[in-house]
Amino acid sequence: MTEQAYLVLLALTDRPRHGYAIVQEVLALSGGDVRLGAGTLYGLLDRLGSAGLIEDAGEEVVDGRLRRYYRQTPQGGAAAASETARLAALTRRARRVLGGPALGEA
Amino acid sequence: MTGSFERSARFWLRAYPPRWRRKHAEEALGVLTDLAEPEARRVGVRAALGLLLAGWAVRWRGRPPLHRWLGYRALGLRMPREYREWVADDIEGHWYGLRQGNALLMVAAGVVIARSGEGSAAVVLAPWLSGAVVVAAVQGRRGREMAREKYLVAEPGEPLLPGTYVAMGVPRPRVAARWAASRLVGLLTVCGLAATGALLGARVMVGAVPIAGKPYPATFEVGVVPAGATGLVLIGAAAALAAVGTLLAARVRRVIGGRTARLPDQPDREVRSPGWWADVSLVAVALAVSADAWAEVAGRTPLLLGPAVAVVVALALPVAVVLLRHGGALGWRAPGGAELAWADLRWVVRHDAAPPLDRPVGRVRRWDGPYVPGQVVLGPQRSDPPWPPVTA
Missing domain, CATH: 1.10.246 (Serum Albumin; Chain A, Domain 1)
Structure with a gap:
């Protein structure tokens, strides 16, 4: 799973969000590092959707703009959890390699 | 925004x-x-x-895999269901008539023949190119309708979702009388001018050639001979035919007023003007006829198509002009206020009777809802109208 796909999946963890809200949530989750464009966003949504990790959650019209909401599937939740565990294990190993408590584990 | x-x-x-x-x-x-x-x-x-x-x-x-694509494009095989949306985009997309390939084959054939033969390449190519334009236009229209039936229609038992292609009754499409009459008069006028030019200026024609040493006219060969005054004689004949055409037109003018005043309302009909592709096709035909007329005047082709076109124009143009003027006088409206259909004018002229009521025609179209859970596409039933029902 790419970092961007992981971030989109995370952004849909707590509640369904529409496209622009996903972009903002990803920006916040990444500490301002990852600013998704519309093309990238829909590429990710397409791929996560066809992998069964996210699904449509209805649509509404706000200010004349159509907003379609997306939500995590149970499968998506499991994928996010296992990716998080993988990254956490990686981080632990990285800290060991780099000298442990100096990075703030203790 | x-x-x-x-x-x-x-x-x-x-x-x-x-x-x-x-x-x-x-x-x-x-x-x-x-x-x-x-x-x-x-x-x-x-x-x-x-x-x-x-x-x-x-x-x-x-995209579908290469072997599926080749089977679909070259052999006309159906795609598996997961690529049906791809096929729908292909069929509904621009230039479908060109993607079919036949028009491009005609262009290629024309180029090969023009390169291998003698004479002006442009004159040889013109009918092939015009034919390719017409083929692309017809395949883009008729071919699309047939392709929907072959590749897109949902099978019985499939869930009926909005966007599913199913057979349904749609209003009978008819060409607008205004469009047809104006294009007909325009095309016949251009062809008439071209044919007149060909008859006046033609240098050679197909005729009897004496064989050396044998009695003539008891024996002869068919060959190309100087046209001489034949063109002028043919012009006279065409003028006589035009007089016949004018008499026909006068008869049409007498019957048409009463009939078009009592045209029935047609609830199951959609009158429309064909798109730009039809105009392009007509221009292509006019160019092909003009190119042939030019070839006849230049002496590259014997006088042949010119007289044939002249016969058609002399008989048809007066009637077409009458229809154009009569339709214009009606404001191109039927008595009920609907747009006048070319089929009505044709029916009145040919049968001198009121046209029958159009019935809906079965066509494959996208189903646009509403979605009902559990609803599936049904197969044909014995009690059906000529198209299968679409709802459970």
């Missing part, structure tokens, strides 16, 4: 295939607007590039 921003966004969204745009274009437009500066007049370069790459990635991921 300014109108120019929306236009720009829609332009760049065209990188995505139509099946994607049907589903996502509106929300993507919203996201693009939210992401852009408040007063932006067009999509930024980075965003546009992103759309371009992502759109083509969707096209690439959604």
Whole structure:
């Protein structure tokens, strides 16, 4: 799973969000590092959707703009959890390699 | 959101295939607007590039495998169900008539013949190119209708979702009388001028050639001979035919008024003007006839098509002019206020009777809802109208 796909999946963890809200949530989750464009966003949504990790959650019209909401599937939740565990294990190993408590584990 | 921003966004969204745009274009437009500066007049370069790459990635991921594509394109095999949306985009997309390939084959054949033969390449090519335009136009229209039936229609038992292709009754399409009459008069006028030029200026024609040493006219060969005054004689004949055509037109003018005043209302009919492709086809035909007339005047082709065209024009043009003027006097409206159909004028002229009521025709179209859970596509039933029912 790419970092961007992981971030989109995370952004849909707590509640369904529409496209622009996903972009903002990803920006916040990444500490301002990852600013998704519309093309990238829909590429990710397409791929996560066809992998069964996210699904449509209805649509509404706000200010004349159509907003379609997306939500995590149970499968998506499991994928996010296992990716998080993988990254956490990686981080632990990285800290060991780099000298442990100096990075703030203790 | 300014109108120019929306236009720009829609332009760049065209990188995505139509099946994607049907589903996502509106929300993507919203996201693009939210992401852009408040007063932006067009999509930024980075965003546009992103759309371009992502759109083509969707096209690439959604394409059928090569062997399926070849089977579909070259052999007319049906695709598996998962590629039906791809096929729908292909069939409903622009230039479907050209993608069929027959028009391009005609162009290729014309080029090969023009290169191998003698004489002016342009004159040899003109009918092939014109034919290719007409073939592309007809296949784009008729072929699309047939392709929907063959490749897109849902099978019995499939869930009936909005967007599913099913057979249904649609209003009978009819060509608008205004369009048909004006194009007919225009085409006949151009062809008539070309034919007159050919008859007046033709240098050679097909005729009897004496064989050396044998008695003539008891024995002869068919060959190319000087036209001489034949063209003038044919002009006279055409004028006589035009007189017959004028008499026909006068008869048409007498009967048409009473009949068109009592045309019935046609609830199951849709009158429309064909698109630009039909005009392009007509221009192609006119160019082909003109090219032949020019070849006859230049002496490259014996006088042959010119007289045939002259016969048709002399008989048909007066009637067509009467129909054009009569339709114009009616404001191109039937008594009920609906647009006048060319089929009505033709029926009145040929039968001197009121035209029958049009019935709906069975066509394969996208089902646009409403969605009912559990609803499936049914197969044909014995009690059906000529098209299968669409609901459970």
